[in-house]
Amino acid sequence: MAFRKIHDIQAWRESRKLVRIIYSLTRQGRVARDFGFCDQIQRAAVSVMANIAEGFGSGSKAEFSRFLSYSRRSAFEVQSLLYTAADIGYFDEKSFAECLELAKRVIGLVSGLRASLRK
Numbered sequence: 001m002a003f004r005k006i007h008d009i010q011a012w013r014e015s016r017k018l019v020r021i022i023y024s025l026t027r028q029g030r031v032a033r034d035f036g037f038c039d040q041i042q043r044a045a046v047s048v049m050a051n052i053a054e055g056f057g058s059g060s061k062a063e064f065s066r067f068l069s070y071s072r073r074s075a076f077e078v079q080s081l082l083y084t085a086a087d088i089g090y091f092d093e094k095s096f097a098e099c100l101e102l103a104k105r106v107i108g109l110v111s112g113l114r115a116s117l118r119k
Contacts, residue, residue, distance in 0.1 A: 006053050011109035015049040015071070018078065018102050025099065031090035041081040047074035048106060061117045068114040075107045 006012050022045040025031070026038040048071050055067025079100060086096040 003056065006056055009052060009056065009113070011068075011071075011106060011113050012049060012052045012056070014102065014106050014109055015045075015052060015075070018075075018099070018106055019045045019049055021099050021102065022078070025085075025091055025095055029090065031085060034090070037081070037085070037090070041078060041085070044074045044077040044081060047071070048078065048110075052110070065114050065117045068110050068117070072107055072110045072114070075103055075110060079103045079107070 003009050019042075022041055026042060031038060051067045051071035051074065055064040055071070058064055058067065082091070082096055082100050082103065085091045086093070091099070
């Protein structure tokens with residue numbers, strides 16, 4: 001691993017953006033009153049970022065890879081919840097599309113990072 005600190009990992013930086021956007025979106029409109037949904041999507045987004053950090057902090061490639069797998073799963077959960085939010089009218093089309101694109105980007109970055117650890 002060529003990373004010296006967590007900020008060096010692009011997947012972590014992008015997942016941090018995802019967290020900010022999810023929290024911003026869930027603080028406004030009807031969705032803000034759906035505490036269960038807000039809690040679920042916020043936790044999933046934070047889990048993406050936190051698992052990257054936890055795996056990085058382990059100091060082991062095998063552990064890092066395992067935690068990246070958890071991170072990827074959480075990013076897919078965010079994606080699924082974004083569709084739910086769009087389907088029930090919580091997020092407008094533009095917000096949904098932007099957030100979904102970022103979630104896809106995070107999934108790709110995490111997947112790529114995980115693949116690079118296996119080499």
